Amino acid sequence: MTTDPISLPAFPPRALIFDLDGTLIDTLGDFVAVLGQVLTELGLPVVDRPFVELTVGQGSEHLIRSTLAAVGGDPALYPDAWARYQAHYQALNGEYSDVFPGVVEGLENARALGLPMACVTNKPVAFAKDLLQRKGLAGYFEHVFGGDSFERRKPDPLPLLKSCEALGSAPAQTWMVGDSSNDARAANGAGCPVVLVSYGYNHGEPIRTVPALQYVDRLDQIHYS
Secondary structure, eight states: OOOSOOOOOOOOOSEEEEOOBTTTEEOHHHHHHHHHHHHHHTTOOOOOHHHHHHHTTSOHHHHHHHHHHHTTOOGGGHHHHHHHHHHHHHHHTTTTOEEOTTHHHHHHHHHHTTOOEEEEOSSOHHHHHHHHHHTTOGGGOSEEEOTTSSSSOTTSSHHHHHHHHHHTOOGGGEEEEESSHHHHHHHHHHTOOEEEESSSOOTTSOGGGSOOSEEESSGGGOOOO
16 A cells, blocks of 8 residues: 555645544553453453554444453443443543643644634544543534444544534535544545554554545644645
8 A cells, every 4th residue: 555645635624633642641551440340340350451552443342342352351241341441530520541742732723724623523422521621622623523423434424524524614624633543544535635653552563554635743733734
């Protein structure tokens, strides 16, 4: 697969959609801590940060089921694990996470251009809103949508199409900023140009193997024209 940026018409965006985990905030520490608490309570071995980094990005259900499978847990434990996961995540949401360098500056750049912004994540929307609030980023976004906001999650294009409707912008004029092939697949399906960051969680694959309009090491490096 080519590592060169894909060819798209050069025009400034009318609106922006941002992924959350791995794009705005490094949340791996939260996932590791929560899963550790759940697995310990269930009498199962804990998982480490590299495992979580390869597994996050497709929603909490996928993360929990994949974790149970990896540690030899009975799939029937899922409802109990899910309930424990929700309780623990709500309690420590953001405690072991940090805003990535360049994120605030990048969001300020977009705000200065008058671009409306939405955050679209596969994390449950209540957790997403709480995390953004705790990290001081909530005020940048007109809309926040989670994995439970619509009938389908990324990489399905539906969340991005619904976000474009909420932002009042056409998909072709709405850039998706993310960190993974999941984000790119959703953007491509919706018809949104995609910008990818180099520091996120792309399931262990080099991000530059995923075609994109731009690749950046920090959000404040995005070029809007």
